[in-house]
Amino acid sequence: MIQFDRVSKRYPNGKDALSKVGFTLPAGQLTFLTGHSGAGKSTLLKLIMMIERPTQGQVLIDNQNLNGFSNRHIPLLRRKIGMVHQNHQLLFDRSVFDNVALPLIIAGYARADIGKRVRAALDKVGLLDKEKLNPIMLSGGEQQRVGIARAVVNKPPLLLADEPTGNLDPALSEEIMDLFKDFARVGVAVLIATHDLSLIARYNHRLLTLREGRLIHDGDESGEAHGA
Amino acid sequence: MAPNNTNKGKGNRGTRSATPIKPGRQKAERPRRVAGAHSAQTSLKDRFISWRQHHLDSLRDALQRLNAARASSAMTILVIAIALALPAGLAVLLDNARAITRGWDGNAHLSVFLDMDISEARQRALAEEWQGTENITRTEVITRAQALAEFKALSGFGDVLEALPDNPLPPLIVVFPDSTDPVTLRALENRLGEADDVDLVQLDVEWVRRLHALIELGERLISALTLALAAAVVLVMVNTIRLAIESRREEIVVVKIVGGTDGFVRRPFLYTGFCFGFAGGLTAVILVQVALWWLGGPINELLSLYSSEQSLTSMAASSLVILPLFSGVLGLLGAWLAVGRHLGDIEPNF
Numbered sequence: 132m133i134q135f136d137r138v139s140k141r142y143p144n145g146k147d148a149l150s151k152v153g154f155t156l157p158a159g160q161l162t163f164l165t166g167h168s169g170a171g172k173s174t175l176l177k178l179i180m181m182i183e184r185p186t187q188g189q190v191l192i193d194n195q196n197l198n199g200f201s202n203r204h205i206p207l208l209r210r211k212i213g214m215v216h217q218n219h220q221l222l223f224d225r226s227v228f229d230n231v232a233l234p235l236i237i238a239g240y241a242r243a244d245i246g247k248r249v250r251a252a253l254d255k256v257g258l259l260d261k262e263k264l265n266p267i268m269l270s271g272g273e274q275q276r277v278g279i280a281r282a283v284v285n286k287p288p289l290l291l292a293d294e295p296t297g298n299l300d301p302a303l304s305e306e307i308m309d310l311f312k313d314f315a316r317v318g319v320a321v322l323i324a325t326h327d328l329s330l331i332a333r334y335n336h337r338l339l340t341l342r343e344g345r346l347i348h349d350g351d352e353s354g355e356a357h358g359a
Numbered sequence: 360m361a362p363n364n365t366n367k368g369k370g371n372r373g374t375r376s377a378t379p380i381k382p383g384r385q386k387a388e389r390p391r392r393v394a395g396a397h398s399a400q401t402s403l404k405d406r407f408i409s410w411r412q413h414h415l416d417s418l419r420d421a422l423q424r425l426n427a428a429r430a431s432s433a434m435t436i437l438v439i440a441i442a443l444a445l446p447a448g449l450a451v452l453l454d455n456a457r458a459i460t461r462g463w464d465g466n467a468h469l470s471v472f473l474d475m476d477i478s479e480a481r482q483r484a485l486a487e488e489w490q491g492t493e494n495i496t497r498t499e500v501i502t503r504a505q506a507l508a509e510f511k512a513l514s515g516f517g518d519v520l521e522a523l524p525d526n527p528l529p530p531l532i533v534v535f536p537d538s539t540d541p542v543t544l545r546a547l548e549n550r551l552g553e554a555d556d557v558d559l560v561q562l563d564v565e566w567v568r569r570l571h572a573l574i575e576l577g578e579r580l581i582s583a584l585t586l587a588l589a590a591a592v593v594l595v596m597v598n599t600i601r602l603a604i605e606s607r608r609e610e611i612v613v614v615k616i617v618g619g620t621d622g623f624v625r626r627p628f629l630y631t632g633f634c635f636g637f638a639g640g641l642t643a644v645i646l647v648q649v650a651l652w653w654l655g656g657p658i659n660e661l662l663s664l665y666s667s668e669q670s671l672t673s674m675a676a677s678s679l680v681i682l683p684l685f686s687g688v689l690g691l692l693g694a695w696l697a698v699g700r701h702l703g704d705i706e707p708n709f
Contacts, residue, residue: 173709180616182707210618216709220613234617236413239406281617293709 213282439639596693636690
């Protein structure tokens with residue numbers, strides 16, 4: 132689903148954010164991405180979202196080389212990627228329903244279809260009864276689940292999460308993780324960037340570790356190397 | 360709505376995630392496939408309906424936002440209205456001036472004063488002779504006696520004239536030319552001046568030409584004013600939309616993250632610009648009409664004093680529609696410029 136082939140990113144200020152990073156994420160796998168702040172996690176996510184472009188190497192999403200994408204194609208790429216943010220990035224000037232419906236409206240789904248899909252997504256995260264509320268009235272955990280519903284409502288093949296449990300207590304984190312595992316089970320490639328080591332330790336998933344822009348570890352939490 | 364299309368979409372999605380990565384095909388992959396995959400998710404018909412829906416939504420959203428910030432919207436609209444009402448109002452007044460002088464053009468004439476000693480019969484014969492010749496539509500004879508009577512009645516110097524031994528006024532033939540072209544008139548003036556028994560030819564159109572020149576100057580000034588104020592409207596809109604973009608920064612970021620195209624992001628702002636412009640233009644029409652109503656009484660009185668049959672005409676019906684539309688386009692242009700300049704600055708970050 133995602134393929135990084137010797138990807139390097141150097142910012143205009145001369146800082147090397149990523150150096151020759153290479154890995155492959157297959158569909159249906161849940162993978163953690165970790166590293167200290169400044170290790171390159173955000174840059175890696177930005178390259179996938181095409182917020183930044185690599186200086187060297189190539190990124191492939193769904194077998195498509197992003198180097199061949201013009202800016203015009205970026206929106207279409209992003210529709211294949213569900214993105215969950217630490218700060219939820221919800222819009223407080225509209226209801227939960229409208230927040231979740233946004234990707235569908237953008238992608239041009241039919242009205243009747245939108246209602247069905249939004250409710251299915253809200254049902255999945257257990258917030259079906261809150262669709263009419265403003266997200267500001269929800270708790271942090273609920274807001275995060277609205278964010279997840281929005282990320283998955285158009286069933287993207289790839290789900291990215293940036294510190295999804297950053298502000299949540301362990302019980303809520305577990306709920307969120309269960310959701311992510313469910314999505315991986317139905318074939319979604321899930322990449323969770325986090326520095327929450329206790330979260331990583333609790334689940335035995337594949338772990339990518341970045342340090343100063345280099346991929347220094349690729350395997351499960353126990354340290355066993357994952358297939359090259 | 361169109362359940363068949365959505366079924367097709369679901370089918371595609373089922374196979375999508377099971378597709379294994381085929382490294383061998385990487386090079387051949389081109390972005391076009393993104394569009395292909397996308398249109399498989401939502402049919403063209405759905406996308407068209409949704410596109411149209413988004414236009415309607417954008418328009419409604421723009422109007423709602425205008426209404427939500429009523430006071431500041433009203434200010435912006437009034438600024439636009441005043442900027443446009445000024446040239447529009449002046450243009451209406453100028454139109455009136457032009458219509459009036461068109462009436463006066465017909466009155467352009469040459470006064471041909473004859474020698475004092477010719478007979479009335481000779482005077483009439485000359486008038487008869489000129490009538491129908493080149494560039495002359497008709498002639499009018501004013502005998503010395505008629506001239507005296509008219510002068511007495513109009514000038515108020517009747518008593519003085521009574522005291523004179525002779526009638527001092529010469530016989531006069533008024534010649535009405537068929538054109539107001541200066542060259543033709545000059546030629547006609549020369550021709551009549553050279554005729555026998557003619558003392559003096561006086562061309563009475565100088566002031567009409569001066570007026571024409573003034574009106575032309577007025578037109579130029581209004582054009583320049585219109586250009587300057589239209590630019591002002593555009594700039595006002597650039598600033599208004601820039602602020603609107605700034606206040607909706609978060610929304611723009613989210614829309615971009617979930618795959619909104621630039622067009623999708625741009626649309627509500629363009630509608631906002633158009634709505635501001637249109638509302639401003641409509642208000643300008645009202646301002647002009649109110650001003651004309653206010654000025655109508657005195658102006659009509661003035662016109663009647665100049666013994667014109669014209670009365671003040673208000674804006675043409677077409678302008679009532681054209682002005683708001685023109686203004687709407689200006690608003691749209693301003694919004695377009697603002698969006699082009701500032702939307703690119705807002706990119707997702709995390």
